[in-house]
Amino acid sequence: MSRDQIIFIIFLFIFATINIFLFGSGSLSADWTGFGTFIAAGITLSLYSFLYKDNPLFKFAENLYVGVAAAYTLTQVWYTVLLADVVNPLSALDSESLSNLWLIVPIFLGLFMLTQLASAKFSWLSRIAFAFVVGLGSGLTIPRTIAAKLLKQVETTMQPIPFDLFGLDLLIILVGVVTVLVYFFYSVEHRVASKIGIWFLMISFGASFGYTIMARLSLLIGRVGFLLEDWLVLPLPLF
């Protein structure tokens, strides 16, 4: 038996023993809530077991999550979109709600998309739906993105710079924008401005990396908190 197999069996034994104790002592209630906590703790530990090495428990938990998330999304889309906005309005058609008949158009566009998967003979129909989506998406996205993400940002970067702390902020932003733009201008040899641009880029990467560490730790803290308080039911704080 390999070392990994021994570790795997010891892990399962310890997990089972702890749960028998928790259920036996009444710390975990013998109902669906307690069962849910037991399952959540098992899946959490299985996922973190990847830190040691890739293993079957991790694979099981990973695939289970994907399956559950897909099924949950499907039910949400069915009840709040397809049933509420398509099936119910069409099934309750009467003389006053005849305008709901226009729903047939998006239904057919949606079905046309599926012809890509269903039949090679009719797959050309999907082009109509894709053309609609691309046309609508471009028409909506291009002007809004230019207005919100480019023009507005340029406008605030080009403000008059006052002689105070706010002005210092504006000056740093202005220098940062200009030098980074120079860095990404490849037609001339890079001199001082682009080197300053590299410094700005490095600082922004550092800030992003710091925030990423904070984010990942927050998730770990959340899971550890769940294991200590909800699963092991420890009376915190202990000291």
Place this chain on the structure above:
Amino acid sequence: MKEFLLNIDRRIIFIFVALGIIIPALGSFNLPIKPTKNVRSIYDTIEEVAAKNGTILISFDYGPGSFPEVQPMALAVLRHCFKRNVKVVGMCLWPDAVGLAQQAFDTTSKELGAEYGSNYVFLGFKTGFHSLVINMGRDFHGTFPQDLHGNNTTELPVTQNIKGLADFDYVICLAAGNSPDDIWIPYGQERYKFKFGLGCTAVMAPDQFPYLQSGQMNGMMGGLAGAAEYETLVQVPGTATEGMRPQSVVHLIIIAFIILGNVMYFLYGRQKGGVQ
């Protein structure tokens, strides 16, 4: 020893990180949490909304993967709103946020005696992303004729006077993805000119600062630290405040490892042509 320090097994770092989280989580020492200007700005705006008995929209755009970071923000903001009798409308651009948002509404409404329909309404998930936001701006009742429970939005006290997004006194997006900068700001805030605040995961936070600078949003809670600051403002310490202890300790551990790694690299790594 030198070789060991130059090539520390990552699992040793994992053990240090694990201890850095578990030991402070078991203890009770407190670290000061000082709310920053960006977080306070959201708090102050909700206070202004409360003064005029207004309504805010909260878009829950996150999933279980970001639950520990964003859910404390949702709880803190809802507690603030219900405490100050601000009417709240909840919605989701992410389908997997529905259960989490419902949980946040249930917890806080029970705590503070908020009533469904007169204090808050939950619309649930609706697909469409940018077209959904545009339609909400034009015709709120047409976009959401019914709430999650099948009540007509034209009849519920919280939503009956809302004609479009501009009728909300404040819109807050609690996000773990691209919904603030790719959906709410270009298609909502820029078009309908409502006040906009953001609570987001720490990973997203650096990319959102330009929108603060441009005034497209007036406040931001970034990550668990942002949530802890808001909990401090509403004076209800929760999981985010608790999380600041291990977070601070582990940050110190990581800084120590970074310094150690760099010292070892400059002392020996470069001489040998790099770390193995």
